[in-house]
Structures are given as structure tokens and as C-alpha cells.
Amino acid sequence: MTRLPMTNDDFQNKTNVFMKFSIKKNLLTGGFLSALLLLSSVGIASYISIIKLLKNQHWVEHTHEVLDTIEFMKMGLLDAERGRRGYIITGDISYLNTYEIGVSNTQKMLRKLFMLTLYNNKQQQKLEAIQPLIKKKEQSLKKSIEVYKTQKANREIQIKFTNQGRDLQHQIQAKIDELEKAERVLLSQRSQATNRSVRYITIIIGIGYFLSFSLLSSVWFLLQKQIDKRRQVEAILRQTNHRLKDELKERQLAEALLQESEEKFRSLCERSPVCIFMLNEEGNFTYVNPQCQMIFSDECDKAIGKNWLQLIHEEEQDRVTQNWLQALFKQEGFSDEVPFPHPEGKISWGRIWTSPIFSTKRKFLGCVGIIEDITASHAIAQLKNEFLSIASHELRTPLSSIRGALGLLATGVLQNQPETAKQMIEIASNDAERLVRLVNDMLDFQRLQSNKIILRKQWCSADNLVKEIINSLESLAAEKQITLLFSPNNVQIWANPDRIIQTLVNLVSNAIKFSLTNSTVTIVIIKQTDKVLFQVKDQGPGIPTEHLETIFDKFHQVDASDSRQEGATGLGLAICKSIVQQHGGEIWVESVVGKGSTFYFTLPLPLDR
Structure with a gap:
């Protein structure tokens, strides 16, 4: 329906109605003032x-x-x-x-x-x-x-x-x-x-x-007489405001649709499992969603206004900057795996994608991008590479030695040299034992980690276990002129004897391998109120402080060259930790560089003994 514009006569008539209504209203002022005074008092x-x-x-x-x-x-x-x-x-x-x-x-x-x-x-x-x-x-x-x-x-x-x-x-x-x-x-x-x-x-x-x-x-x-006049005024007001209301409804609808669209976009971004961000034309953040805090060292509100390249690890900044600028110059998307350092020393890895944004006139406005947190997968890949490197080296070294020794024997050149042939057989035998030990360590660690080994505990003498270990390792200690000290203490423990022997063999053999010649390895057993404490102390080179927390991790070696030279697999201490924890105990190490290390572990005693 088409609305006609308001004429001057219509406007004058409506103005006269307003004037008459104002005059009549003065007649009621006195009555209302009296009522107001009374109502105010009440x-x-x-x-x-x-x-x-x-x-x-x-x-x-x-x-x-x-x-x-x-x-x-x-x-x-x-x-x-x-x-x-x-x-x-x-x-x-x-x-x-x-x-x-x-x-x-x-x-x-x-x-x-x-x-x-x-x-x-x-x-x-x-x-x-x-x-x-x-x-x-x-x-x-x-x-x-x-x-x-x-x-x-x-x-x-x-x-x-x-x-x-x-x-x-x-x-x-x-x-x-x-x-x-x-x-x-x-x-x-x-x-x-x-x-x-x-x-x-x-x-x-x-x-x-x-x-x-x-x-x-x-x-x-008197009020009844004014009702008709008021109705006329209200009708005028309704006609005057009708168009404004229609316009207001249209504007409110448009604002509601715009707000709904913004809320959907914000909800999509803030609940996304990946980091979503926007950059201006200078590469500074203008928006980051909450997931970005998992990757960046700064909180989301602190990241706004910073250049995203400044958050990258300094060793990778030049390379990433060059590749990103080249992609922008070509008006193409950018993708890379980037490290982001944290103040506490941790590094988060993210797979980043950015895409340039242009106006209708092809003016560069900035970039929109996402970052997927790949820290866990990056760590797994790094651990896998380390494992393959160590395992391949440890398997290849004894196999090469066995192959060489047996090859010499197979050619017959040592047929008239029985002593040399015997040495070759001993070399092959020792390397075969080393190979078996490496495979057994890997299998033991896998079974312990997957809880496939059932510990059958019994009361046994800790002194007898230590004496058995000393007898088995005495020849190894004699080769390096190392003295094994132990004072029997008549202590009974509730444990699986085979696994405790395995733990002590790993600790004592490590102490022998890494101790200096003509030194002493001391084994101490102390019975406490609710547990038994074992100590294995050596006089070796010691362990740097930064390695004390990770020394029991699998494949962790303080010095990989020394460990491999001594035949270490990098699994011994990890196996010890798993065995002790399955017994309900704790294991740790204290060390001073240049003076030696002391490994401790505890075994709890049953309360109802």
C-alpha cells in the first residue's frame, strides 16, 4: 500500500489538536497536584x-x-x-x-x-x-x-x-x-x-x-472528557511513528542476521581444533582463536599486534621468512612445519597454512591461516628415528663382528692357528651374547610397558640376591680392577627375585662399565620402616644435572659414543624403572660430575607382615 506524503493542512490540523489538548490539560493540574501531595505523604x-x-x-x-x-x-x-x-x-x-x-x-x-x-x-x-x-x-x-x-x-x-x-x-x-x-x-x-x-x-x-x-x-x-482528545493524539502519534517502526524492524532484522552470522563465524573459529588467525598486510596478528595459545608462548590477547614471524624459533626465522615472502610475491598459499619456542624451554611444532587476502581491486589486505599442532607426532617421529638409529647400529655392530670372525674361520686360513681360531670363536660368541642381550632388553621393555609380565612375589633374602650378582659380575669387575663392596644386612624383601636380580645386574654392571680403573663400586641395603632402600654407588665420571631427570627414559644416553663403546642399549635403566614401579617402589639417582653417581631404589614392605 502506497503512503501519501503529509500536506500543510494536515499538519496544521494536527497542531490545533495538540494546542486544544494542552489547554484542557491545565484544568486538571490542580486536581492532580492535590492527589499527588496526598499520595506522596502516604x-x-x-x-x-x-x-x-x-x-x-x-x-x-x-x-x-x-x-x-x-x-x-x-x-x-x-x-x-x-x-x-x-x-x-x-x-x-x-x-x-x-x-x-x-x-x-x-x-x-x-x-x-x-x-x-x-x-x-x-x-x-x-x-x-x-x-x-x-x-x-x-x-x-x-x-x-x-x-x-x-x-x-x-x-x-x-x-x-x-x-x-x-x-x-x-x-x-x-x-x-x-x-x-x-x-x-x-x-x-x-x-x-x-x-x-x-x-x-x-x-x-x-x-x-x-x-x-x-x-x-x-x-x-474531567479525565473522561480528555480521553477522546488523547485518542486523537495517540492516533496521530501512531501514524507518525508507523513508518519509523517499519524502518526500525527492517534495520533490527538486518542487524540480527549480521550478528547471527558473526556469532556463527566466531563460534566456528573459537571451537575449531586447530589454531586460526588473521594477519594484516605487515604480517601482524589481528585475530587469533583460543587454540593458538597451545602453540604460541603468548596468550591470545598478548599476541594481537605482534608479527607472527617473531614467534618462530630464531634458527628457523630466516628460512621461513624467505619462503613466506616468496609465496606472497607469487600471490600463492604458504605451507610449512614451524617450531615455536616457549619461555620454559619447551618447543611446539605446528604445520602452518596461510592464504593471502585481496580486495576487489586486487589490493593486498593481509592473510588468513591455520596452524595444526604436530608436537606429539614430531616427537614420535624423532623418537622413532633415534630408535632406528640406535637399534640398527647396535644390531649391525655385533653382526659385522660375528660375520668377520666366522668368515675367517670359513676360509680355512686359521686352520693351522688354533689359538687365533679360538679367539675368533670367542669374539663371535661374545658378540652373539651382546646381540641376544640387546634383543632381550627390547622384548623385556616392551612386555613391561604393556603389562604382559606378571610379577610373582615371594619373601627372599636381599643379601643372597646381591651375593649372586657379585659372583656373576666378579669377572667383569676384575677386568677393570674394580672392587665390589657389600656388607650383608640380613634383610628380607617381598619381590620377584628374578626381576630384582635383573634390576641390580643393570645398575651394578653400569657402575662397573662407567667407573674408572682401580675404583670401588659399593652396594648398600637399608631396611626402613615400611620399605627397603637399595644403593649402588660408583666412582665414575658422574652425570650432568640436565640429564638426571631423563636418565631413566628409553634410549636416553648421557654420552652415546661412550655408551655404545661399553655395549649399552639405552634400555637398561628404563627397564629398571619399569620393574621398580611395578613393585610399587621408586627409583632415582644423585650425582656429582667428576666424583661419581649413586642410584637408589626402594621396595615397599607389606603392612600385614
């Missing part, structure tokens, strides 16, 4: 009364909150007691969770009560009397649990703790009852004050309503 009185009512109601709710908090504190004490009792009766550690939650809730509710009763000195004094009792109760519960862990069968001690806890519970309950009684007295007083405020407000509103109704009825007749 409103002020009602406001004051309502403020008092709200204040009283606030204190009533406050008192209810205090009472509820008291109940929650009592429930926390009961939960703590129930958790302790359940754990002691059944031995199920899941009850300790109930105990810990109960203790935590009790402390939270006690602190909350202190905050809620800051205005009430008497209640604060009652809480100060309750607090040490609760603390004493919690200490009793905690000590009871600790005693049960070390002395499960001591029933008399548990009965003692139970009686002590019951006495403390009665004392705490008595104090809480006093606190609760005082709050209920306050609740009664505040509820009565609230009821009085409600009655007073009801009276005031009733009187004000009656007087206002009487006064407003007198001007109602």
Missing part, C-alpha cells in the same frame, strides 16, 4: 515502614541462614565420624573421601558462622568455645585413622578413640545447642517485629487508598 510513610519491614525480614532470613549453617556443620561432623567409622570397620578407603569431605564442610560452615555472627559478641564467644572442641575432634578422628593404618588389629586403641570422640561429640553438641537456642530466640523476636511492620503498613496503605480514591473520583469526570 508513599513516604509506606516507604519508611517498608524499609523497616525489609530490615526485619533481612534479619529473619539471616537468622534462618545461621540455623541452616549450624545444621550443615553438624552434618559435616557426622559425615567425618561416619567416614572414619566406615573405614575402620571395612578398611574401604572410599570412606576416607566421606571423612575428608565431612572435615572440609565442618571447617567451611564454622568459618561461615563466624562471618554471619560478627555483629553478635555473645554468639562469637560461643563459637570460640566450639572451635577448639571441633579441632580436637578432627585431630582425634585423624589420629584414629592414622593409627588404624599402622595398627589395624589394635582394637583397644580404636575403642579408646571412639570413646574420646563420643565425649567430644557430646561437648560439641551441647555448645551447638546453646548457640542454636540463642538464634531461635533472636528469630522469635525478629519475626514479631516483622509482623508488627506488616500490620502498620497495611493500615497506612488502607487509609491512603481510601483518601486517594475519594480525591481521584472527583477528577474522573
Whole structure:
């Protein structure tokens, strides 16, 4: 439907209507002012009364909150007691969770009560009397649990703790009852004050309503005459605003569609599993999604405005910069694998793709790009390459030696040299043993990592295991003129003897291999309260500090050339760590460069022995 434009006559008529309406409105001013004065007086009185009512109601709710908090504190004490009792009766550690939650809730509710009763000195004094009792109760519960862990069968001690806890519970309950009684007295007083405020407000509103109704009825007749005029004004306003409303709806619809589109785009970017970013024409970030924080060293908001090339590892900056600029010059996309350093020394690897953005006039505006985090796959590939390098070297070296020795024997040139032939056979035998040892280490490590080995534990003498190891390694130590020291200690361990022998053989043989000639390797066994501690100490070159945390990783070698020269596979310490951990123990090393290293590992003792 086509709208006709407004004429001058229409505008004049509408203006006259407004003028008449303004004159008639002055006649009602006096009546409305009188009603307003009366309503203002009633409103002020009602406001004051309502403020008092709200204040009283606030204190009533406050008192209810205090009472509820008291109940929650009592429930926390009961939960703590129930958790302790359940754990002691059944031995199920899941009850300790109930105990810990109960203790935590009790402390939270006690602190909350202190905050809620800051205005009430008497209640604060009652809480100060309750607090040490609760603390004493919690200490009793905690000590009871600790005693049960070390002395499960001591029933008399548990009965003692139970009686002590019951006495403390009665004392705490008595104090809480006093606190609760005082709050209920306050609740009664505040509820009565609230009821009085409600009655007073009801009276005031009733009187004000009656007087206002009487006064407003007198001007109602005048208002009826103005209704028609008001309707005319409203019609004019509706006609005037009709077009604005249509335009407003169209604009709101367009804005809603635009906002929806922006929200979809932002949601797509922020929930994407890869890093999404935008660059301006200078290569500075104008947008990065949250996933970028996993790759960059800076947080997302700090990355805005920085040049993306500055975040690359300095060794790769020149190469990546050159390739990226060449791609931009050709107006092509760019793709590469790039390292991003972090302040703590870690390096994240990302596979990056960028694509240039141009305006309709082919003006360069910037780039849009994504980065896929390939740190894990890069580390796996690097580890795989290291494994293949080590494995191929370790397999090729003994095989070449065996092939050479057997080749000499096969040609018959040593037929008249029995001593030399015997040496060749010994070389082939030793390298075959080395090859078998390497393969066995790899198989053992794989089985240990996949939990395919079942440890059958038994009580055995740690002294006998160490003596057996010394006998087997004595010839190796004699070759380097190394003394093996051990003082028997008559210690029994709960372990798989074969695996502990394997662990000690790896540690002691390493100590022999890397010790200096005419030095000493010391083996010590110390029985502690709940575990047995083994020490293997050498007087070798020591281990640098940066290698102490990773020395037990697979294929980790402090000096690859020395390790290979000594026949190391890089799996021995990793196997030791896996065996000790499967026994429930710990393994670590302490070392001083130039003075030697000491390897430690522990084996736990059963509590019910």
C-alpha cells in the first residue's frame, strides 16, 4: 500500500489538536497536584515502614541462614565420624573421601558462622568455645585413622578413640545447642517485629487508598472528557511513528542476521581444533582463536599486534621468512612445519597454512591461516628415528663382528692357528651374547610397558640376591680392577627375585662399565620402616644435572659414543624403572660430575607382615 506524503493542512490540523489538548490539560493540574501531595505523604510513610519491614525480614532470613549453617556443620561432623567409622570397620578407603569431605564442610560452615555472627559478641564467644572442641575432634578422628593404618588389629586403641570422640561429640553438641537456642530466640523476636511492620503498613496503605480514591473520583469526570482528545493524539502519534517502526524492524532484522552470522563465524573459529588467525598486510596478528595459545608462548590477547614471524624459533626465522615472502610475491598459499619456542624451554611444532587476502581491486589486505599442532607426532617421529638409529647400529655392530670372525674361520686360513681360531670363536660368541642381550632388553621393555609380565612375589633374602650378582659380575669387575663392596644386612624383601636380580645386574654392571680403573663400586641395603632402600654407588665420571631427570627414559644416553663403546642399549635403566614401579617402589639417582653417581631404589614392605 502506497503512503501519501503529509500536506500543510494536515499538519496544521494536527497542531490545533495538540494546542486544544494542552489547554484542557491545565484544568486538571490542580486536581492532580492535590492527589499527588496526598499520595506522596502516604508513599513516604509506606516507604519508611517498608524499609523497616525489609530490615526485619533481612534479619529473619539471616537468622534462618545461621540455623541452616549450624545444621550443615553438624552434618559435616557426622559425615567425618561416619567416614572414619566406615573405614575402620571395612578398611574401604572410599570412606576416607566421606571423612575428608565431612572435615572440609565442618571447617567451611564454622568459618561461615563466624562471618554471619560478627555483629553478635555473645554468639562469637560461643563459637570460640566450639572451635577448639571441633579441632580436637578432627585431630582425634585423624589420629584414629592414622593409627588404624599402622595398627589395624589394635582394637583397644580404636575403642579408646571412639570413646574420646563420643565425649567430644557430646561437648560439641551441647555448645551447638546453646548457640542454636540463642538464634531461635533472636528469630522469635525478629519475626514479631516483622509482623508488627506488616500490620502498620497495611493500615497506612488502607487509609491512603481510601483518601486517594475519594480525591481521584472527583477528577474522573474531567479525565473522561480528555480521553477522546488523547485518542486523537495517540492516533496521530501512531501514524507518525508507523513508518519509523517499519524502518526500525527492517534495520533490527538486518542487524540480527549480521550478528547471527558473526556469532556463527566466531563460534566456528573459537571451537575449531586447530589454531586460526588473521594477519594484516605487515604480517601482524589481528585475530587469533583460543587454540593458538597451545602453540604460541603468548596468550591470545598478548599476541594481537605482534608479527607472527617473531614467534618462530630464531634458527628457523630466516628460512621461513624467505619462503613466506616468496609465496606472497607469487600471490600463492604458504605451507610449512614451524617450531615455536616457549619461555620454559619447551618447543611446539605446528604445520602452518596461510592464504593471502585481496580486495576487489586486487589490493593486498593481509592473510588468513591455520596452524595444526604436530608436537606429539614430531616427537614420535624423532623418537622413532633415534630408535632406528640406535637399534640398527647396535644390531649391525655385533653382526659385522660375528660375520668377520666366522668368515675367517670359513676360509680355512686359521686352520693351522688354533689359538687365533679360538679367539675368533670367542669374539663371535661374545658378540652373539651382546646381540641376544640387546634383543632381550627390547622384548623385556616392551612386555613391561604393556603389562604382559606378571610379577610373582615371594619373601627372599636381599643379601643372597646381591651375593649372586657379585659372583656373576666378579669377572667383569676384575677386568677393570674394580672392587665390589657389600656388607650383608640380613634383610628380607617381598619381590620377584628374578626381576630384582635383573634390576641390580643393570645398575651394578653400569657402575662397573662407567667407573674408572682401580675404583670401588659399593652396594648398600637399608631396611626402613615400611620399605627397603637399595644403593649402588660408583666412582665414575658422574652425570650432568640436565640429564638426571631423563636418565631413566628409553634410549636416553648421557654420552652415546661412550655408551655404545661399553655395549649399552639405552634400555637398561628404563627397564629398571619399569620393574621398580611395578613393585610399587621408586627409583632415582644423585650425582656429582667428576666424583661419581649413586642410584637408589626402594621396595615397599607389606603392612600385614
